[in-house]
Amino acid sequence: MSAATRARRLDESARITVLEAGGFVSFANCGLPYHIAGRIKDESALLVTTPKRIADRFNIDVRTQTRAVRIDRSTRTVHAVHAGEEQVFAYDVAVIATGAAAIVPAIAGATAPNVLTLRSMEDTRRMQELLGRGGVRRVVVVGGGFIGLEMAEALTDRKLDVTLIEKNGQVLPPLDAEMAALVELELRAHGVNVVTGTGLGRLVGGAEGVTGVETEDGRLFPADLVLLSIGVRPNVELARGAGLMIGATGGIAVDGWQRTSDPAILAVGDATEVVNGVTRGFARVPLGGPANRQGRVAGTVAGGGAVPGDSQPVAGTVMGTAIVQVFSLSAGLTGLTEKAAVAAGIAHETAVITASHHASYYPGAHPLRVKLVYEPGSGKLLGAQVAGRDGVDKRLDVLATVLHFGGTVEDLARLDLAYAPQFGSAKDPLHMAAFVAENQLAGVVKTVRVIPPEALPLDVRSAAEFAGGSLPGAINIPLEELRRRASELPRDRAVVTFCQIGQRGYVAYRILHQLGFTRLANLEGGYVVAASVPLGAGAH
Protein backbone atom coordinates (compact mmCIF):
# COMPACT_ATOMS: atom_id res chain seq x y z
CA MET A 1 0.00 0.00 0.00
CA SER A 2 2.96 2.36 0.56
CA ALA A 3 4.03 1.80 -3.03
CA ALA A 4 0.51 2.09 -4.43
CA THR A 5 -0.46 5.29 -2.62
CA ARG A 6 2.89 6.96 -3.33
CA ALA A 7 2.53 6.12 -7.02
CA ARG A 8 -0.94 7.65 -6.96
CA ARG A 9 0.26 10.85 -5.30
CA LEU A 10 2.79 11.22 -8.10
CA ASP A 11 0.62 10.13 -10.99
CA GLU A 12 -3.08 10.86 -10.98
CA SER A 13 -3.57 9.20 -14.37
CA ALA A 14 -2.12 5.75 -13.59
CA ARG A 15 -4.39 2.74 -13.27
CA ILE A 16 -3.33 1.15 -9.98
CA THR A 17 -4.52 -2.26 -8.81
CA VAL A 18 -3.54 -4.01 -5.59
CA LEU A 19 -3.94 -7.77 -5.35
CA GLU A 20 -4.16 -9.19 -1.84
CA ALA A 21 -4.48 -12.91 -1.19
CA GLY A 22 -5.99 -12.39 2.25
CA GLY A 23 -9.05 -10.52 3.37
CA PHE A 24 -7.33 -7.38 4.67
CA VAL A 25 -5.00 -4.69 3.44
CA SER A 26 -2.84 -2.39 5.53
CA PHE A 27 -3.55 -4.10 8.80
CA ALA A 28 -1.16 -3.51 11.66
CA ASN A 29 0.83 -6.76 12.00
CA CYS A 30 2.92 -5.11 14.67
CA GLY A 31 -0.17 -4.48 16.79
CA LEU A 32 -1.42 -8.08 16.73
CA PRO A 33 0.25 -9.19 19.99
CA TYR A 34 -1.29 -6.21 21.79
CA HIS A 35 -4.74 -7.07 20.54
CA ILE A 36 -4.29 -10.58 21.89
CA ALA A 37 -3.01 -9.13 25.17
CA GLY A 38 -6.24 -7.13 25.39
CA ARG A 39 -4.53 -3.75 25.28
CA ILE A 40 -5.90 -2.94 21.83
CA LYS A 41 -9.46 -3.91 22.59
CA ASP A 42 -11.17 -3.36 19.28
CA GLU A 43 -9.95 -5.39 16.32
CA SER A 44 -10.97 -2.61 13.95
CA ALA A 45 -8.23 -0.42 15.45
CA LEU A 46 -5.74 -2.73 13.71
CA LEU A 47 -7.22 -2.04 10.32
CA VAL A 48 -5.30 1.04 9.35
CA THR A 49 -7.49 1.44 6.29
CA THR A 50 -10.02 -0.45 4.16
CA PRO A 51 -10.32 -1.16 0.42
CA LYS A 52 -13.28 1.25 0.27
CA ARG A 53 -11.36 4.10 1.87
CA ILE A 54 -8.38 3.43 -0.42
CA ALA A 55 -10.68 3.50 -3.43
CA ASP A 56 -12.34 6.73 -2.31
CA ARG A 57 -9.22 8.57 -1.34
CA PHE A 58 -6.65 7.22 -3.77
CA ASN A 59 -8.64 5.77 -6.63
CA ILE A 60 -6.79 2.49 -6.19
CA ASP A 61 -8.55 -0.74 -7.09
CA VAL A 62 -7.93 -3.13 -4.18
CA ARG A 63 -8.81 -6.76 -4.82
CA THR A 64 -8.82 -8.82 -1.64
CA GLN A 65 -9.02 -12.64 -1.68
CA THR A 66 -7.12 -12.42 -4.95
CA ARG A 67 -3.86 -14.33 -5.10
CA ALA A 68 -1.28 -13.52 -7.74
CA VAL A 69 -0.05 -16.85 -9.05
CA ARG A 70 2.11 -15.99 -12.04
CA ILE A 71 3.79 -13.09 -13.73
CA ASP A 72 4.20 -13.40 -17.47
CA ARG A 73 7.01 -11.02 -18.33
CA SER A 74 6.68 -11.53 -22.09
CA THR A 75 3.13 -10.19 -22.12
CA ARG A 76 3.55 -8.02 -19.00
CA THR A 77 0.61 -9.59 -17.26
CA VAL A 78 -0.05 -10.75 -13.72
CA HIS A 79 -2.25 -13.81 -13.43
CA ALA A 80 -4.30 -14.08 -10.27
CA VAL A 81 -6.97 -16.31 -8.81
CA HIS A 82 -10.12 -14.99 -7.14
CA ALA A 83 -12.84 -17.39 -5.97
CA GLY A 84 -11.35 -20.12 -8.17
CA GLU A 85 -11.40 -17.94 -11.29
CA GLU A 86 -8.29 -16.74 -13.10
CA GLN A 87 -7.97 -13.00 -13.59
CA VAL A 88 -5.36 -11.28 -15.72
CA PHE A 89 -3.95 -7.82 -15.08
CA ALA A 90 -1.72 -6.00 -17.54
CA TYR A 91 1.08 -3.85 -16.16
CA ASP A 92 3.69 -1.36 -17.19
CA VAL A 93 5.25 -1.63 -13.75
CA ALA A 94 4.61 -4.43 -11.25
CA VAL A 95 5.53 -4.30 -7.58
CA ILE A 96 6.01 -7.55 -5.69
CA ALA A 97 5.23 -7.05 -2.00
CA THR A 98 4.39 -10.59 -0.99
CA GLY A 99 6.03 -10.36 2.43
CA ALA A 100 7.12 -13.38 4.39
CA ALA A 101 5.42 -16.41 5.89
CA ALA A 102 5.82 -17.85 9.36
CA ILE A 103 7.97 -20.96 9.28
CA VAL A 104 6.10 -24.12 10.19
CA PRO A 105 8.32 -27.18 10.55
CA ALA A 106 7.25 -30.30 8.67
CA ILE A 107 6.61 -32.39 11.77
CA ALA A 108 3.61 -34.35 13.00
CA GLY A 109 1.03 -32.18 14.74
CA ALA A 110 2.22 -28.91 13.18
CA THR A 111 -1.13 -28.47 11.43
CA ALA A 112 -3.23 -29.35 14.49
CA PRO A 113 -5.90 -26.74 15.30
CA ASN A 114 -4.18 -25.70 18.53
CA VAL A 115 -0.79 -25.16 16.91
CA LEU A 116 -0.74 -21.61 15.60
CA THR A 117 1.47 -18.96 14.08
CA LEU A 118 0.89 -15.23 14.20
CA ARG A 119 1.25 -13.33 10.96
CA SER A 120 -2.15 -12.25 9.71
CA MET A 121 -5.53 -11.04 10.91
CA GLU A 122 -6.80 -14.52 10.16
CA ASP A 123 -4.16 -16.03 12.48
CA THR A 124 -5.13 -13.52 15.15
CA ARG A 125 -8.81 -14.40 14.89
CA ARG A 126 -7.96 -18.08 15.17
CA MET A 127 -6.02 -17.47 18.33
CA GLN A 128 -8.67 -15.17 19.83
CA GLU A 129 -11.30 -17.77 19.08
CA LEU A 130 -9.31 -20.54 20.74
CA LEU A 131 -8.53 -18.43 23.79
CA GLY A 132 -12.12 -17.19 23.98
CA ARG A 133 -13.46 -20.74 24.04
CA GLY A 134 -11.86 -21.35 27.42
CA GLY A 135 -9.94 -24.47 28.29
CA VAL A 136 -6.57 -22.98 27.40
CA ARG A 137 -4.43 -22.73 30.51
CA ARG A 138 -0.93 -23.70 29.42
CA VAL A 139 0.74 -22.26 26.36
CA VAL A 140 4.11 -23.15 24.90
CA VAL A 141 5.68 -20.47 22.74
CA VAL A 142 8.35 -21.94 20.51
CA GLY A 143 10.93 -19.31 19.56
CA GLY A 144 12.26 -16.47 21.69
CA GLY A 145 12.67 -13.82 18.99
CA PHE A 146 10.73 -10.57 18.81
CA ILE A 147 7.30 -12.05 18.16
CA GLY A 148 7.80 -14.94 20.59
CA LEU A 149 8.70 -12.50 23.35
CA GLU A 150 5.81 -10.16 22.61
CA MET A 151 3.45 -13.11 22.64
CA ALA A 152 4.91 -14.56 25.85
CA GLU A 153 4.06 -11.23 27.45
CA ALA A 154 0.62 -11.01 25.82
CA LEU A 155 -0.36 -14.51 26.90
CA THR A 156 0.95 -13.91 30.43
CA ASP A 157 -1.23 -10.77 30.47
CA ARG A 158 -4.13 -13.11 29.74
CA LYS A 159 -3.28 -15.03 32.89
CA LEU A 160 -2.03 -18.10 31.06
CA ASP A 161 0.89 -20.30 32.10
CA VAL A 162 3.54 -19.60 29.50
CA THR A 163 6.62 -21.63 28.65
CA LEU A 164 9.01 -20.09 26.16
CA ILE A 165 11.36 -22.46 24.36
CA GLU A 166 14.37 -21.02 22.54
CA LYS A 167 16.87 -23.21 20.74
CA ASN A 168 19.72 -20.75 21.17
CA GLY A 169 21.43 -20.42 24.52
CA GLN A 170 19.67 -17.10 25.09
CA VAL A 171 16.36 -15.43 24.33
CA LEU A 172 16.35 -12.65 21.73
CA PRO A 173 19.13 -14.23 19.65
CA PRO A 174 19.84 -11.07 17.62
CA LEU A 175 21.24 -9.41 20.77
CA ASP A 176 24.48 -10.13 22.61
CA ALA A 177 24.17 -12.43 25.60
CA GLU A 178 24.63 -9.83 28.35
CA MET A 179 21.87 -7.69 26.86
CA ALA A 180 19.48 -10.60 26.27
CA ALA A 181 20.15 -11.83 29.82
CA LEU A 182 18.18 -8.83 31.10
CA VAL A 183 15.22 -9.83 28.95
CA GLU A 184 15.35 -13.35 30.30
CA LEU A 185 15.43 -12.09 33.89
CA GLU A 186 12.40 -9.93 33.15
CA LEU A 187 10.48 -12.85 31.65
CA ARG A 188 11.26 -15.04 34.64
CA ALA A 189 10.31 -12.27 37.06
CA HIS A 190 6.86 -12.26 35.44
CA GLY A 191 6.44 -16.00 35.72
CA VAL A 192 7.36 -17.09 32.20
CA ASN A 193 9.05 -20.48 32.22
CA VAL A 194 12.07 -19.80 30.00
CA VAL A 195 13.79 -22.82 28.45
CA THR A 196 16.89 -22.04 26.39
CA GLY A 197 19.51 -24.12 24.65
CA THR A 198 17.10 -26.71 23.31
CA GLY A 199 14.64 -26.57 20.47
CA LEU A 200 11.34 -28.09 19.51
CA GLY A 201 11.78 -31.86 19.31
CA ARG A 202 8.27 -33.04 18.64
CA LEU A 203 4.67 -32.12 19.19
CA VAL A 204 2.92 -34.59 21.43
CA GLY A 205 -0.62 -35.62 20.44
CA GLY A 206 -2.37 -36.03 17.14
CA ALA A 207 -3.57 -34.01 14.19
CA GLU A 208 -6.80 -33.28 16.09
CA GLY A 209 -4.91 -31.44 18.81
CA VAL A 210 -1.53 -31.49 20.53
CA THR A 211 -1.14 -31.86 24.27
CA GLY A 212 2.44 -30.81 24.71
CA VAL A 213 5.85 -30.05 23.33
CA GLU A 214 8.85 -32.28 23.77
CA THR A 215 12.16 -30.47 23.51
CA GLU A 216 15.18 -31.86 21.69
CA ASP A 217 16.70 -32.78 25.02
CA GLY A 218 13.64 -34.87 25.88
CA ARG A 219 11.78 -32.64 28.32
CA LEU A 220 8.00 -32.53 28.07
CA PHE A 221 6.00 -29.33 28.44
CA PRO A 222 2.23 -29.82 28.49
CA ALA A 223 0.33 -27.36 26.34
CA ASP A 224 -3.27 -26.53 25.48
CA LEU A 225 -1.98 -24.16 22.82
CA VAL A 226 1.33 -24.00 20.96
CA LEU A 227 2.52 -20.87 19.19
CA LEU A 228 5.27 -21.37 16.63
CA SER A 229 7.34 -18.23 16.27
CA ILE A 230 10.55 -19.65 14.89
CA GLY A 231 11.08 -17.13 12.14
CA VAL A 232 9.84 -16.24 8.70
CA ARG A 233 10.77 -17.15 5.17
CA PRO A 234 10.36 -14.71 2.31
CA ASN A 235 7.49 -15.35 -0.11
CA VAL A 236 9.49 -15.47 -3.32
CA GLU A 237 7.54 -18.05 -5.32
CA LEU A 238 5.95 -15.42 -7.57
CA ALA A 239 9.32 -13.81 -8.27
CA ARG A 240 11.06 -17.13 -8.77
CA GLY A 241 8.33 -18.30 -11.12
CA ALA A 242 8.88 -15.18 -13.19
CA GLY A 243 12.58 -15.95 -13.45
CA LEU A 244 13.64 -12.99 -11.33
CA MET A 245 16.95 -13.15 -9.53
CA ILE A 246 16.81 -14.44 -5.98
CA GLY A 247 19.76 -13.42 -3.79
CA ALA A 248 21.97 -15.76 -1.79
CA THR A 249 20.06 -14.80 1.36
CA GLY A 250 16.86 -16.20 -0.16
CA GLY A 251 15.23 -12.80 -0.66
CA ILE A 252 14.40 -11.22 -4.03
CA ALA A 253 17.47 -9.34 -5.30
CA VAL A 254 16.81 -5.63 -5.86
CA ASP A 255 18.85 -2.53 -6.52
CA GLY A 256 18.68 0.72 -4.56
CA TRP A 257 15.54 1.67 -6.45
CA GLN A 258 13.89 -1.62 -5.55
CA ARG A 259 14.18 -2.84 -9.15
CA THR A 260 14.49 -6.59 -9.59
CA SER A 261 16.55 -8.19 -12.34
CA ASP A 262 13.67 -7.09 -14.61
CA PRO A 263 13.49 -3.28 -14.30
CA ALA A 264 9.74 -3.32 -15.02
CA ILE A 265 9.23 -5.31 -11.83
CA LEU A 266 10.01 -3.81 -8.45
CA ALA A 267 10.04 -5.70 -5.15
CA VAL A 268 9.86 -4.48 -1.58
CA GLY A 269 9.59 -5.56 2.02
CA ASP A 270 10.08 -8.89 3.73
CA ALA A 271 10.25 -10.71 0.39
CA THR A 272 13.44 -8.93 -0.58
CA GLU A 273 17.02 -8.79 0.57
CA VAL A 274 18.67 -5.56 1.66
CA VAL A 275 22.18 -4.22 1.91
CA ASN A 276 23.39 -4.17 5.50
CA GLY A 277 24.41 -0.58 6.10
CA VAL A 278 27.46 -1.56 8.15
CA THR A 279 28.88 -4.64 6.46
CA ARG A 280 27.56 -3.66 2.99
CA GLY A 281 26.73 -7.34 2.58
CA PHE A 282 23.30 -8.67 1.65
CA ALA A 283 20.92 -9.54 4.45
CA ARG A 284 17.27 -10.12 5.13
CA VAL A 285 15.74 -7.75 7.63
CA PRO A 286 12.02 -8.51 7.81
CA LEU A 287 10.89 -5.38 9.62
CA GLY A 288 8.14 -2.84 9.12
CA GLY A 289 10.33 0.27 8.88
CA PRO A 290 12.45 -0.84 5.92
CA ALA A 291 9.39 -2.36 4.20
CA ASN A 292 7.50 0.92 4.36
CA ARG A 293 10.41 3.02 3.19
CA GLN A 294 11.08 0.62 0.34
CA GLY A 295 7.41 0.78 -0.60
CA ARG A 296 7.66 4.54 -0.87
CA VAL A 297 10.71 4.26 -3.12
CA ALA A 298 9.01 1.69 -5.35
CA GLY A 299 5.97 3.97 -5.54
CA THR A 300 8.23 6.84 -6.53
CA VAL A 301 9.72 4.79 -9.36
CA ALA A 302 6.35 3.37 -10.43
CA GLY A 303 4.78 6.82 -10.32
CA GLY A 304 7.47 8.22 -12.57
CA GLY A 305 8.76 10.52 -9.84
CA ALA A 306 12.35 9.41 -10.17
CA VAL A 307 14.63 8.34 -12.92
CA PRO A 308 16.75 5.47 -11.68
CA GLY A 309 20.38 6.02 -12.50
CA ASP A 310 20.15 9.79 -12.09
CA SER A 311 21.12 9.80 -8.47
CA GLN A 312 22.23 7.57 -5.64
CA PRO A 313 20.14 4.57 -4.70
CA VAL A 314 17.93 5.57 -1.83
CA ALA A 315 16.39 2.57 -0.19
CA GLY A 316 19.02 -0.11 -0.09
CA THR A 317 20.77 0.23 3.23
CA VAL A 318 19.28 -1.06 6.43
CA MET A 319 20.83 -0.99 9.89
CA GLY A 320 18.43 -3.55 11.31
CA THR A 321 17.31 -1.16 14.02
CA ALA A 322 14.77 -2.96 16.16
CA ILE A 323 13.22 -2.71 19.60
CA VAL A 324 11.03 -4.95 21.73
CA GLN A 325 9.27 -4.47 25.03
CA VAL A 326 8.88 -7.35 27.45
CA PHE A 327 6.85 -6.35 30.50
CA SER A 328 8.75 -3.39 31.98
CA LEU A 329 11.93 -3.89 30.01
CA SER A 330 12.70 -2.65 26.53
CA ALA A 331 15.68 -3.80 24.53
CA GLY A 332 16.91 -3.22 21.04
CA LEU A 333 19.75 -2.91 18.64
CA THR A 334 21.02 -1.05 15.64
CA GLY A 335 23.84 -2.11 13.35
CA LEU A 336 26.21 -4.87 14.37
CA THR A 337 26.19 -6.67 17.67
CA GLU A 338 29.44 -8.04 18.99
CA LYS A 339 28.54 -11.54 17.86
CA ALA A 340 27.58 -10.30 14.41
CA ALA A 341 30.96 -8.55 14.17
CA VAL A 342 32.68 -11.78 15.24
CA ALA A 343 30.68 -13.80 12.71
CA ALA A 344 31.53 -11.35 9.93
CA GLY A 345 35.20 -11.30 10.93
CA ILE A 346 35.10 -7.55 11.52
CA ALA A 347 37.66 -6.11 13.95
CA HIS A 348 35.84 -4.40 16.78
CA GLU A 349 35.95 -3.11 20.34
CA THR A 350 33.08 -2.83 22.77
CA ALA A 351 32.08 -0.46 25.54
CA VAL A 352 29.35 -1.39 28.03
CA ILE A 353 27.90 1.02 30.58
CA THR A 354 24.97 1.28 32.93
CA ALA A 355 23.58 4.74 33.67
CA SER A 356 20.29 6.30 34.74
CA HIS A 357 17.95 7.08 31.88
CA HIS A 358 17.50 10.58 33.30
CA ALA A 359 19.08 12.53 36.14
CA SER A 360 19.28 10.07 39.03
CA TYR A 361 18.07 12.68 41.54
CA TYR A 362 14.87 13.28 39.60
CA PRO A 363 12.07 10.87 40.62
CA GLY A 364 11.57 7.86 38.40
CA ALA A 365 15.12 7.34 37.15
CA HIS A 366 15.80 3.82 35.89
CA PRO A 367 19.06 2.27 34.77
CA LEU A 368 19.88 1.76 31.12
CA ARG A 369 22.51 -0.60 29.78
CA VAL A 370 24.22 0.63 26.64
CA LYS A 371 26.66 -1.39 24.61
CA LEU A 372 28.63 0.11 21.76
CA VAL A 373 30.47 -1.89 19.12
CA TYR A 374 33.03 0.19 17.28
CA GLU A 375 36.02 -0.05 14.99
CA PRO A 376 39.42 -0.05 16.71
CA GLY A 377 41.62 2.85 15.71
CA SER A 378 39.05 4.96 13.88
CA GLY A 379 36.34 4.71 16.54
CA LYS A 380 33.71 4.35 13.80
CA LEU A 381 30.48 3.13 15.30
CA LEU A 382 29.53 -0.33 14.01
CA GLY A 383 26.48 -0.97 16.13
CA ALA A 384 24.85 -0.58 19.51
CA GLN A 385 22.38 -2.18 21.87
CA VAL A 386 20.33 -0.61 24.64
CA ALA A 387 18.19 -2.19 27.36
CA GLY A 388 16.28 -0.67 30.23
CA ARG A 389 12.89 0.38 31.43
CA ASP A 390 12.63 3.86 29.94
CA GLY A 391 14.44 5.89 27.32
CA VAL A 392 15.62 2.91 25.28
CA ASP A 393 13.88 4.03 22.10
CA LYS A 394 15.38 7.49 22.07
CA ARG A 395 18.91 6.20 22.61
CA LEU A 396 18.55 3.58 19.87
CA ASP A 397 17.28 6.18 17.44
CA VAL A 398 20.17 8.53 18.20
CA LEU A 399 22.58 5.64 17.73
CA ALA A 400 20.89 4.60 14.47
CA THR A 401 21.30 8.18 13.26
CA VAL A 402 24.98 8.24 14.13
CA LEU A 403 25.37 4.93 12.30
CA HIS A 404 23.49 6.21 9.29
CA PHE A 405 25.89 9.09 8.92
CA GLY A 406 28.95 6.91 9.47
CA GLY A 407 29.76 8.60 12.79
CA THR A 408 32.38 7.67 15.36
CA VAL A 409 32.30 7.29 19.11
CA GLU A 410 33.89 10.76 19.22
CA ASP A 411 30.90 12.11 17.31
CA LEU A 412 28.64 10.42 19.84
CA ALA A 413 30.58 11.96 22.72
CA ARG A 414 30.10 15.40 21.22
CA LEU A 415 26.41 15.21 20.35
CA ASP A 416 24.51 18.15 21.74
CA LEU A 417 21.49 16.30 23.12
CA ALA A 418 18.40 17.76 24.75
CA TYR A 419 18.71 17.82 28.52
CA ALA A 420 16.54 18.63 31.49
CA PRO A 421 16.50 16.33 34.56
CA GLN A 422 13.27 14.56 33.63
CA PHE A 423 14.56 13.70 30.14
CA GLY A 424 18.22 12.86 30.46
CA SER A 425 21.45 13.83 32.11
CA ALA A 426 23.96 16.53 31.36
CA LYS A 427 26.10 13.57 30.43
CA ASP A 428 23.61 11.31 28.73
CA PRO A 429 24.11 7.51 28.94
CA LEU A 430 25.14 7.71 25.29
CA HIS A 431 27.84 10.22 26.17
CA MET A 432 28.99 7.99 29.01
CA ALA A 433 29.26 5.00 26.70
CA ALA A 434 31.14 7.11 24.16
CA PHE A 435 33.49 8.41 26.89
CA VAL A 436 34.37 4.83 27.81
CA ALA A 437 35.09 4.07 24.16
CA GLU A 438 37.16 7.24 23.83
CA ASN A 439 39.14 6.27 26.93
CA GLN A 440 39.72 2.81 25.51
CA LEU A 441 40.86 4.26 22.20
CA ALA A 442 43.19 6.73 23.91
CA GLY A 443 44.63 4.07 26.23
CA VAL A 444 43.30 5.88 29.30
CA VAL A 445 41.78 2.60 30.41
CA LYS A 446 42.18 -1.00 29.40
CA THR A 447 39.08 -3.10 29.83
CA VAL A 448 38.44 -6.82 29.79
CA ARG A 449 35.17 -8.66 29.35
CA VAL A 450 36.26 -11.73 31.30
CA ILE A 451 38.72 -11.84 34.18
CA PRO A 452 41.73 -13.93 33.10
CA PRO A 453 42.33 -16.88 35.46
CA GLU A 454 45.76 -15.64 36.50
CA ALA A 455 44.51 -12.14 37.41
CA LEU A 456 43.44 -10.91 40.83
CA PRO A 457 39.86 -9.61 40.79
CA LEU A 458 39.75 -6.45 42.89
CA ASP A 459 36.26 -5.53 44.05
CA VAL A 460 36.27 -1.82 44.89
CA ARG A 461 32.66 -1.65 46.02
CA SER A 462 31.74 -1.09 49.67
CA ALA A 463 32.25 -3.85 52.22
CA ALA A 464 28.45 -4.25 52.41
CA GLU A 465 28.14 -4.72 48.66
CA PHE A 466 31.01 -7.19 48.70
CA ALA A 467 29.33 -9.14 51.49
CA GLY A 468 26.19 -9.36 49.35
CA GLY A 469 28.06 -11.37 46.72
CA SER A 470 31.10 -10.93 44.54
CA LEU A 471 33.05 -12.65 41.80
CA PRO A 472 35.04 -15.85 42.50
CA GLY A 473 38.47 -15.16 43.99
CA ALA A 474 37.84 -11.44 44.44
CA ILE A 475 39.32 -9.40 47.27
CA ASN A 476 37.65 -6.22 48.49
CA ILE A 477 39.27 -2.84 48.91
CA PRO A 478 36.58 -0.14 48.73
CA LEU A 479 37.47 2.66 46.34
CA GLU A 480 37.62 5.22 49.12
CA GLU A 481 40.35 3.19 50.87
CA LEU A 482 42.34 2.31 47.78
CA ARG A 483 44.96 5.08 47.84
CA ARG A 484 45.82 4.16 51.45
CA ARG A 485 45.74 0.39 50.96
CA ALA A 486 47.24 0.02 47.48
CA SER A 487 50.39 -1.51 48.98
CA GLU A 488 48.32 -4.61 49.83
CA LEU A 489 48.11 -5.40 46.12
CA PRO A 490 50.70 -7.53 44.31
CA ARG A 491 52.74 -5.81 41.62
CA ASP A 492 53.81 -9.02 39.95
CA ARG A 493 50.26 -10.17 39.16
CA ALA A 494 47.63 -8.72 36.85
CA VAL A 495 44.84 -6.92 38.71
CA VAL A 496 41.35 -6.50 37.31
CA THR A 497 39.37 -3.77 39.04
CA PHE A 498 35.60 -3.97 39.15
CA CYS A 499 32.61 -2.44 40.87
CA GLN A 500 28.86 -2.70 40.35
CA ILE A 501 28.68 -1.16 36.88
CA GLY A 502 32.24 -0.26 35.92
CA GLN A 503 32.52 3.36 36.98
CA ARG A 504 34.22 3.03 40.38
CA GLY A 505 36.33 0.26 38.87
CA TYR A 506 37.51 2.77 36.29
CA VAL A 507 38.44 5.33 38.96
CA ALA A 508 40.29 2.57 40.83
CA TYR A 509 42.09 1.66 37.61
CA ARG A 510 43.23 5.27 37.19
CA ILE A 511 44.43 5.49 40.79
CA LEU A 512 46.45 2.28 40.52
CA HIS A 513 47.76 3.17 37.08
CA GLN A 514 49.11 6.45 38.43
CA LEU A 515 50.59 4.61 41.40
CA GLY A 516 52.69 2.66 38.93
CA PHE A 517 50.68 -0.54 38.56
CA THR A 518 51.16 -1.71 34.98
CA ARG A 519 49.31 -5.02 34.70
CA LEU A 520 45.85 -3.58 35.07
CA ALA A 521 42.41 -3.77 33.51
CA ASN A 522 38.90 -2.72 34.45
CA LEU A 523 36.04 -5.20 34.08
CA GLU A 524 33.74 -3.88 31.36
CA GLY A 525 30.19 -3.39 32.56
CA GLY A 526 31.10 -4.39 36.12
CA TYR A 527 29.56 -6.96 38.43
CA VAL A 528 26.01 -6.59 37.08
CA VAL A 529 27.14 -7.80 33.68
CA ALA A 530 29.57 -10.47 34.88
CA ALA A 531 27.14 -11.94 37.40
CA SER A 532 24.08 -11.37 35.18
CA VAL A 533 21.98 -9.72 37.88
CA PRO A 534 18.90 -7.64 37.06
CA LEU A 535 19.46 -4.14 35.82
CA GLY A 536 18.97 -1.76 38.69
CA ALA A 537 20.01 -4.24 41.36
CA GLY A 538 21.87 -1.59 43.33
CA ALA A 539 23.51 -0.25 40.18
CA HIS A 540 25.23 3.01 40.99
Ligand SMILES: Cc1cc2nc3c(=O)[nH]c(=O)nc-3n(C[C@H](O)[C@H](O)[C@H](O)COP(=O)(O)OP(=O)(O)OC[C@H]3O[C@@H](n4cnc5c(N)ncnc54)[C@H](O)[C@@H]3O)c2cc1C
Ligand atom coordinates in the same frame (compact mmCIF):
# COMPACT_ATOMS: atom_id res chain seq x y z
C1 LIG B 1 3.04 -10.19 15.00
C2 LIG B 1 4.02 -9.31 14.26
C3 LIG B 1 4.59 -8.24 14.91
C4 LIG B 1 5.50 -7.42 14.25
N1 LIG B 1 6.04 -6.37 14.92
C5 LIG B 1 6.92 -5.57 14.29
C6 LIG B 1 7.46 -4.44 14.94
O1 LIG B 1 7.13 -4.16 16.11
N2 LIG B 1 8.36 -3.69 14.26
C7 LIG B 1 8.74 -3.97 12.99
O2 LIG B 1 9.55 -3.25 12.42
N3 LIG B 1 8.20 -5.01 12.32
C8 LIG B 1 7.31 -5.81 12.95
N4 LIG B 1 6.77 -6.87 12.27
C9 LIG B 1 7.21 -7.13 10.89
C10 LIG B 1 6.41 -6.32 9.89
O3 LIG B 1 5.05 -6.51 10.11
C11 LIG B 1 6.82 -6.74 8.51
O4 LIG B 1 8.18 -6.52 8.35
C12 LIG B 1 6.05 -5.97 7.44
O5 LIG B 1 4.68 -6.19 7.55
C13 LIG B 1 6.52 -6.40 6.06
O6 LIG B 1 5.75 -5.79 5.10
P1 LIG B 1 5.54 -6.47 3.68
O7 LIG B 1 4.62 -5.56 2.94
O8 LIG B 1 6.82 -6.85 3.09
O9 LIG B 1 4.81 -7.83 4.01
P2 LIG B 1 3.40 -8.11 4.70
O10 LIG B 1 3.00 -7.03 5.61
O11 LIG B 1 3.48 -9.51 5.22
O12 LIG B 1 2.39 -8.08 3.47
C14 LIG B 1 2.44 -9.03 2.45
C15 LIG B 1 1.05 -9.25 1.94
O13 LIG B 1 1.11 -9.93 0.73
C16 LIG B 1 0.07 -10.86 0.66
N5 LIG B 1 0.45 -11.87 -0.33
C17 LIG B 1 1.45 -12.78 -0.24
N6 LIG B 1 1.55 -13.49 -1.37
C18 LIG B 1 0.59 -13.00 -2.21
C19 LIG B 1 0.20 -13.30 -3.52
N7 LIG B 1 0.81 -14.25 -4.23
N8 LIG B 1 -0.81 -12.60 -4.06
C20 LIG B 1 -1.44 -11.64 -3.37
N9 LIG B 1 -1.10 -11.31 -2.11
C21 LIG B 1 -0.10 -11.98 -1.54
C22 LIG B 1 -0.07 -11.38 2.06
O14 LIG B 1 -1.35 -11.90 2.29
C23 LIG B 1 0.21 -10.12 2.87
O15 LIG B 1 -0.96 -9.43 3.20
C24 LIG B 1 5.84 -7.70 12.91
C25 LIG B 1 5.26 -8.77 12.24
C26 LIG B 1 4.35 -9.58 12.90
C27 LIG B 1 3.72 -10.73 12.18
